[in-house]
Amino acid sequence: MLEFFNKFNFIQSENLSKHCTMRVGGNAQYYIEPINSEQLVEIVKNCVKYKIDYFILGNGSNVIFKDNGFSGVVICTKRLQDIKVKKNIIIADSGTNLYVLNKIAQENGLGGSEWSYGIPGSLGGAVCMNAGAYGGQMRDIVLKIKVFDGKKIKILYNNELQMSYRDSIVKKKKYIVLKVWIKLKKDDKQKIKEKQIEYLNKRRLSQPLEMYNSGSIFKKVKDISAGKIIDNLGLKGVILNGAQISKLHANFIVNLSSAKAKDIENLIKIIKEKVKEKTNINLEEEVLFIGDE
Numbered sequence: 001m002l003e004f005f006n007k008f009n010f011i012q013s014e015n016l017s018k019h020c021t022m023r024v025g026g027n028a029q030y031y032i033e034p035i036n037s038e039q040l041v042e043i044v045k046n047c048v049k050y051k052i053d054y055f056i057l058g059n060g061s062n063v064i065f066k067d068n069g070f071s072g073v074v075i076c077t078k079r080l081q082d083i084k085v086k087k088n089i090i091i092a093d094s095g096t097n098l099y100v101l102n103k104i105a106q107e108n109g110l111g112g113s114e115w116s117y118g119i120p121g122s123l124g125g126a127v128c129m130n131a132g133a134y135g136g137q138m139r140d141i142v143l144k145i146k147v148f149d150g151k152k153i154k155i156l157y158n159n160e161l162q163m164s165y166r167d168s169i170v171k172k173k174k175y176i177v178l179k180v181w182i183k184l185k186k187d188d189k190q191k192i193k194e195k196q197i198e199y200l201n202k203r204r205l206s207q208p209l210e211m212y213n214s215g216s217i218f219k220k221v222k223d224i225s226a227g228k229i230i231d232n233l234g235l236k237g238v239i240l241n242g243a244q245i246s247k248l249h250a251n252f253i254v255n256l257s258s259a260k261a262k263d264i265e266n267l268i269k270i271i272k273e274k275v276k277e278k279t280n281i282n283l284e285e286e287v288l289f290i291g292d293e
């Protein structure tokens with residue numbers, strides 16, 4: 001095991017609050033940013049071999065790290081950024097940010113991913129969560145993916161990905177996405193740019209983008225937005241220590257700067273209890289809490 005830890009540049013006791021958009025969380029025992037997919041696979045193989053817990057992190061925009069940190073290895077994909085275009089298909093490493101994907105798509109006159117412009121996630125995270133917005137979702141544009149299942153590398157096609165609302169086979173089976181093939185359609189570059197800006201402006205008007213947050217906290221309930229349900233109860237602006245239900249969007253919790261993960265967890269509990277009491281609806285979290293109890 002020592003050989004494994006000596007071989008790679010692990011950082012010990014890495015502060016995880018730097019690695020999630022909510023800016024909360026304790027330390028990871030070990031943290032690493034592999035420089036390519038081969039290294040990522042080798043690290044995971046060793047974690048499996050030595051029975052070390054690991055967590056695959058993209059851009060940390062849908063995870064909230066707990067205050068007690070993570071006993072194990074956090075493996076972040078942010079350096080896996082290779083991206084190529086072949087006709088109307090973009091082939092990109094899992095760490096590629098959705099901004100970059102959209103920029104390349106626009107420059108190459110490829111439309112279909114504009115709805116995702118402004119989602120601050122990586123492609124791997126977006127496939128895992130089947131990210132979606134404004135009527136679009138990853139399921140519509142993913143042709144196939146290359147994954148590592150802990151033992152071997154395989155290719156999975158769209159119809160094998162079981163992508164549904166904020167869910168996928170990647171999430172269910174904890175597969176690791178290495179590469180993604182995105183299939184788009186030829187379109188006018190100017191038109192694509194305008195659509196991207198339109199979606200980004202919509203976000204700017206309705207979401208507290210200049211504050212630390214993790215996007216939507218709860219999933220929709222059937223087709224009703226959780227934000228509407230929470231807003232109807234007059235909960236916008238409620239503060240618990242450093243955590244606040246956003247004044248702009250009731251399904252967002254913002255970290256006013258000093259929040260702990262526990263404050264966010266407790267605020268979520270309060271919202272769920274109030275919603276249950278007043279409407280009999282059970283809200284379910286979209287964000288994922290990661291770390292030791």
Ligand SMILES: Cc1cc2nc3c(=O)[nH]c(=O)nc-3n(C[C@H](O)[C@H](O)[C@H](O)COP(=O)(O)OP(=O)(O)OC[C@H]3O[C@@H](n4cnc5c(N)ncnc54)[C@H](O)[C@@H]3O)c2cc1C
Pocket residue numbers: 021055056057058059060061062063077094095118119120121122123124125126127128129130131132133170174175176177178207209213214215216288
């Ligand atoms: C301001 C804001 C706005 C947002 N708007 C939207 C929105 O409109 N629609 C939407 O759907 N989401 C939205 N989100 C949530 C989030 O951005 C998406 O879910 C995004 O796709 C997560 O990507 P990530 O790289 O940050 O994933 P992370 O948060 O790092 O991880 C999320 C999950 O994906 C897994 N994962 C990450 N990379 C891989 C990989 N390579 N292989 C396997 N699993 C992996 C992680 O293990 C974890 O389970 C928003 C978030 C913020 C902060």
